[in-house]
Amino acid sequence: MLNDSEQKKDALVEMRHIYKTFGRGTSSEVALFSDFSLSVRHGSFVSIIGSNGSGKTTLLNILCGSIAQDSGNVIIDGKNINSLSEFRRSRYIGRVFQNPAAGTCPQLTVLENLALADNKGKSFGLGKGIHKSRMDFYRSQLELLKMGLENKLNIPVSSLSGGQRQALALLICTMTPLKLLILDEHTAALDPKSSETVMELTDRAVHEKGLTTLMVTHNLKYALRFGDRLLMLHRGKIILDASGTEKSAMEIHDLTSRFDKISLEDGA
Amino acid sequence: MDVFLGLLGNVLQEGFTYAIMALGVYVTYSVLNFPDLSVDGTFPLGACVTGALILAGVNPWIACLVSFICGAAAGCVTGLIHVKLHITDLLSGILVMTALTSINLAVTNGSSMLAYYSKPTIFTSGHAKLLQGAAKNWSAVVIALICCIIVKLLLDMYFKTKSGLLLRAAGSNPQYVVSLGKNPGAMKIIGLMIGNGCTALSGSVLSQQSGSANIWSGTGMMVMALASVIIGVSLFGRFKLIHATFAVILGTIIYKACLVIAMQLGLPTNYLKMLMAVLFTIALVVNNIAPSAERRKKADAK
Numbered sequence: 326m327l328n329d330s331e332q333k334k335d336a337l338v339e340m341r342h343i344y345k346t347f348g349r350g351t352s353s354e355v356a357l358f359s360d361f362s363l364s365v366r367h368g369s370f371v372s373i374i375g376s377n378g379s380g381k382t383t384l385l386n387i388l389c390g391s392i393a394q395d396s397g398n399v400i401i402d403g404k405n406i407n408s409l410s411e412f413r414r415s416r417y418i419g420r421v422f423q424n425p426a427a428g429t430c431p432q433l434t435v436l437e438n439l440a441l442a443d444n445k446g447k448s449f450g451l452g453k454g455i456h457k458s459r460m461d462f463y464r465s466q467l468e469l470l471k472m473g474l475e476n477k478l479n480i481p482v483s484s485l486s487g488g489q490r491q492a493l494a495l496l497i498c499t500m501t502p503l504k505l506l507i508l509d510e511h512t513a514a515l516d517p518k519s520s521e522t523v524m525e526l527t528d529r530a531v532h533e534k535g536l537t538t539l540m541v542t543h544n545l546k547y548a549l550r551f552g553d554r555l556l557m558l559h560r561g562k563i564i565l566d567a568s569g570t571e572k573s574a575m576e577i578h579d580l581t582s583r584f585d586k587i588s589l590e591d592g593a
Numbered sequence: 594m595d596v597f598l599g600l601l602g603n604v605l606q607e608g609f610t611y612a613i614m615a616l617g618v619y620v621t622y623s624v625l626n627f628p629d630l631s632v633d634g635t636f637p638l639g640a641c642v643t644g645a646l647i648l649a650g651v652n653p654w655i656a657c658l659v660s661f662i663c664g665a666a667a668g669c670v671t672g673l674i675h676v677k678l679h680i681t682d683l684l685s686g687i688l689v690m691t692a693l694t695s696i697n698l699a700v701t702n703g704s705s706m707l708a709y710y711s712k713p714t715i716f717t718s719g720h721a722k723l724l725q726g727a728a729k730n731w732s733a734v735v736i737a738l739i740c741c742i743i744v745k746l747l748l749d750m751y752f753k754t755k756s757g758l759l760l761r762a763a764g765s766n767p768q769y770v771v772s773l774g775k776n777p778g779a780m781k782i783i784g785l786m787i788g789n790g791c792t793a794l795s796g797s798v799l800s801q802q803s804g805s806a807n808i809w810s811g812t813g814m815m816v817m818a819l820a821s822v823i824i825g826v827s828l829f830g831r832f833k834l835i836h837a838t839f840a841v842i843l844g845t846i847i848y849k850a851c852l853v854i855a856m857q858l859g860l861p862t863n864y865l866k867m868l869m870a871v872l873f874t875i876a877l878v879v880n881n882i883a884p885s886a887e888r889r890k891k892a893d894a895k
Contacts, residue, residue: 411771412770412771412774412775412776412777413774415771415772415773415774416774420772422768426766428769428772429769430761430766430769431765432761432765433758433762433765437761438769440758441755441759441769441773444755445773445774446774448755449755449756449758449775450754450755451751451754451755452754453753453754453755454753454757455758498772
């Protein structure tokens with residue numbers, strides 16, 4: 326068993342004493358997080374489940390900087406990132422959204438999207454945008470997706486299917502070095518087959534690159550099958566935190582019964 | 594025949610000149626998705642700066658360059674108001690357009706018109722003199738064409754750079770720019786600087802054609818430029834071989850030709866602005882109908 330300070334040294338993501346209230350001062354005031362803390366170790370793959378309004382997406386938004394917490398600290402790799410804006414955090418946090426349109430530029434071609442992603446972390450000056458010498462690398466990366474995208478380099482992304490776009494978004498997100506990968510219900514808008522494919526691609530990318538990953542999902546099957554730790558959120562609190570053998574022993578009905586209990590408590 | 598050629602020359606000369614502005618508005622409106630109203634102020638800004646500089650004896654080509662820089666500075670202000678102060682795109686443009694009226698008056702020293710008929714301009718000095726021997730009547734058209742082509746080629750080159758790609762991404766999906774670790778607001782400001790720089794340059798060239806600068810010459814410029822962009826892109830955008838920037842130039846010439854034809858058919862000059870608005874409305878409506886007709890065709894084919 327690690328003691329507290331060792332655990333902290335090993336943590337990549339730390340959220341300490343986070344408070345967040347929505348609609349403060351109005352009749353619809355909701356205190357979502359009060360004294361919320363979470364610590365995620367280097368290299369771990371955490372699945373997060375929870376009913377609507379439980380705070381899953383808000384948790385990700387606070388991490389990525391799309392919304393600010395009222396108080397508390399967000400620490401990544403030992404560095405407090407409270408004051409960093411969303412685009413600065415993006416340099417080491419990658420995020421794949423539920424909407425396949427969010428992770429790519431629809432009007433730009435597959436090639437242009439990849440060329441932009443390839444240049445992440447460098448300056449975007451007046452140098453040539455697309456380097457022919459990188460074409461083979463792009464093709465080989467697209468081949469790994471097994472979606473035939475390697476033959477569609479010059480097609481605008483808007484004419485790809487949702488599954489293809491999401492696979493491309495995942496590739497774009499993980500192409501450059503990352504500290505933390507955030508998956509925000511990234512298979513929810515896809516049909517069962519594409520969502521299975523994207524999930525497998527995700528798992529492979531995470532393992533190959535040893536990425537620390539937070540995945541929010543409504544799919545309990547995926548939450549159990551993938552990742553080494555499972556969190557269940559309810560009203561801004563972690564009500565279940567299972568990892569290792571405890572997690573692998575869990576089954577879907579364990580989770581559904583937990584959900585049923587919550588909705589009974591809520592009187593639903 | 595001479596009347597026809599005269600009109601054609603007029604259409605082309607003004608068409609190429611206004612096309613410089615339309616190219617700028619193409620950057621803000623089509624690429625960046627930003628309806629920028631400050632062009633109504635930056636167009637006369639270019640004219641007034643040029644007038645003041647030429648009257649002070651500055652080389653007319655330098656005057657063009659300074660006009661571009663002044664326009665870019667105004668565009669930068671529009672961008673800063675929008676990005677830093679979180680004021681909506683339309684209002685930011687209106688604010689800058691209004692403020693520019695005062696700036697333009699300051700540049701012209703309070704008069705609403707600067708005349709410099711006898712001073713050298715890009716149409717009467719330097720290389721222009723060489724042209725006058727061979728094709729005297731067409732020299733103005735050729736110089737306007739050269740200005741327009743230079744701007745077009747520079748824009749085409751810019752869109753192929755990393756910064757140009759990122760600018761297109763910022764218009765297409767700002768979240769994507771965020772995920773690349775870049776600030777989409779900064780790209781908006783760059784786009785607005787390019788757009789308004791081109792507009793001021795267009796105002797500068799037009800002013801040198803007439804040898805005068807009018808501080809009220811900006812009214813309706815946004816409408817004219819947008820109509821040209823929409824006509825060009827909707828008529829020629831579907832042809833793969835025609836570059837969007839070239840389509841915009843063609844659109845401007847068609848739009849200008851429509852105006853001239855209407856005047857020739859006897860429309861009083863007072864109704865010009867009204868006609869500009871009507872043509873713009875038609876362009877917008879046709880542009881809305883055309884894609885849905887295409888979609889129907891596609892659905893039928895399936």
